[in-house]
Amino acid sequence: MKALIIGGGIAGPSAAMALRQAGIDVTVYEAHAGGADNAGVFITLGSNGIDALRSIGADALAVAAGFPTPGIDMVSTTGKALGQVRTSRPEGDITSRTLKRADLYRALRDEAQRRGIDIQHDKRLVDVEDAADGIRAIFADGTEVHGDLLIGCDGLHSTVRKLIDPAAPAPAYSGLIGLGGYTRGVPVNTEVGSYQMVFGKRAFFGYALAPNGEVWWFANLPRPNEPARGEVEGISSEQWRSRLTELFADDAGPAVELIRASKEILPASPVHAMVGVPAWHRGRTIIIGDAAHAPSPTSGQGASLSIEDAVELAKALRDLPTIESAFTAYEALRRPRVERIVRQAARINNNKAAGPVGRVFRDLMMPMILPRLANGEQTRQTYGYHIDWNAPTAA
Ligand SMILES: Cc1cc2nc3c(=O)[nH]c(=O)nc-3n(C[C@H](O)[C@H](O)[C@H](O)COP(=O)(O)OP(=O)(O)OC[C@H]3O[C@@H](n4cnc5c(N)ncnc54)[C@H](O)[C@@H]3O)c2cc1C
Structure with missing residues (x-):
């Protein structure tokens, strides 16, 4: 099986490595000559993202590029402590890390290339044609390639999302x-x-x-x-x-x-942010990462969820008999988790933009609700997510 991967950010190289480990042939096509736009920002790679990379043996370079980030102290405008949020999995065996997004891109790309994965630059996808015997990807430079399936890892403003469903919502x-x-x-x-x-x-x-x-x-x-x-x-x-x-x-x-x-x-x-995209896949084409579900940066989870997606999709394609059944099982597994995290981040954003009355209410309530929200089941579910590479994906 040959997979065409569109986008060489975070989901793209991760998917390429995971698919390769699942025995699937891959090539990555990236629109930019080098890395991606707006890569100057820094991000937190959650313990769940590191765990997902570890399941394909690809965590070392990414971990080395960052520093450990065990938690967050929340403070009010007057300096009053509002609570602490643990941002690593409760077992304490993997600590989340903060790193520049450009360094994470580089770490993933270098690791993929070290494994012999072909990453082609200056390849902006503009169209796809799905036929009974395969898929054709068409690029802005007029070239075309053929494969068995196409994975859109092309980020928030995804072209593949619109090709799957022209009525797909915008971010x-x-x-x-x-x-x-x-x-x-x-x-x-x-x-x-x-x-x-x-x-x-x-x-x-x-x-x-x-x-x-x-x-x-x-x-x-x-x-x-x-x-x-x-x-x-x-x-x-x-x-x-x-x-x-x-x-x-x-x-x-x-x-x-x-x-x-x-x-x-x-x-x-x-x-x-991007939530509730109705169609993640059609025929031989699927979207993962920010293209399918982008939490706002507040969640600290966009990169980690993209990596989890990549590994879970590779497992589904490895374990299920057809592309369609793999895509369906993958979506059933991923949608509840990622959409819970996207919605949770949207609620925090409302607090960041609170007016004078909302601020008073927030500063009173947060010390009470934060410990329950931030250090209980939600943290365990978000940061403690573990992918067992050897466990088969259920249909
Ligand atoms: C300010 C900021 C802070 C953030 N903080 C965090 C954080 O703390 N923790 C966290 O986990 N996440 C954070 N994120 C989110 C995180 O960066 C994204 O969730 C993550 O980059 C998504 O990965 P992706 O591979 O899906 O998309 P991207 O990283 O956006 O990669 C998409 C790639 O596709 C390429 N592409 C686009 N269109 C085409 C096309 N037509 N053909 C070919 N290639 C194409 C792009 O050039 C790009 O390289 C933050 C984001 C921002 C903006």
Whole structure:
């Protein structure tokens, strides 16, 4: 069997390695000449994502690229502790890691190429033709390739999603603008690795101290109406610096010092999520990762879920007799889990954008509800997810 994988971000190389391990021939086609857009951000690779990579022996480079992130301390605008969230699986045997998204892309691509997987760049998929004897992928440069199935790992603004279902919903704007940066020379009162997150008066701020002394930070700013394409991306570092220092002026914590000391502020972007895509597959084509279900960055789970998808899909294709039965079993297994996580992140986003009354309510309630939500069953289900590569996928 020959699989055509569209997209060389996180889901793509992960799927390529997992399918190869399942005995399926693969090639990855990536639109960009090098990596992907907006790769300057940092992300957390959850213990579940690391576990999924481990099931295909591909965790070492990704783990080495990041630093351990055992948990998050939530703080109110006045500096009151709202609660702690554990962001690793309760057994404590795998700790989540924070790393630059570009480094995760590189780690996965390098590992895939080390295994002899062909990753072709400058290959932007524009169309597919599904026939009884196989699938044809057509690229913007006029070339075509044939295979038995096609896996769309082409991210939030997926072309494959629209080819499966032209009426598929577009990503939903979350009401937040995200941006961030890397700072040196500002002392912060936190343990290396752990995140501090401040539900500020006007915006949300998070930061973590890296082992090399850098502080990695991000901010989420409420903005009810979706900005026009390119609008926030075009705002300069200097303009952001003065806007952000005003927004965080009244909040406890080092936000203002960190923002002032950052040489560069990474390009801002509107935060989107993708939930409830009705059709994940049609014929010989399927979407996985952000193309099928993108949680907002608040979840800290988009990359990990994409890797889990890749491994579970490979197992289904290995174990079930037809492509159709594998796709159906895969979707039944994945949809409840990923959609629960996407919806949970959307609820947290509402708290990040709370108004004055909502803020008071949030700061009163959070210390009570957070321990139950964050450290109980939900954490176990999210971060403790384990894939047994040898266990057969049920039809
Ligand atoms: C600011 C920010 C913070 C985040 N923080 C976290 C976090 O802490 N933890 C976490 O787990 N996740 C986080 N995420 C989400 C995470 O980055 C995504 O969930 C993850 O990258 C999804 O992987 P993917 O492979 O599905 O898509 P992508 O990584 O977007 O990769 C898609 C690839 O497909 C390529 N492509 C697109 N169209 C085509 C085409 N037509 N033909 C060929 N190739 C194509 C793209 O160039 C790209 O390389 C964050 C995202 C952002 C923006």
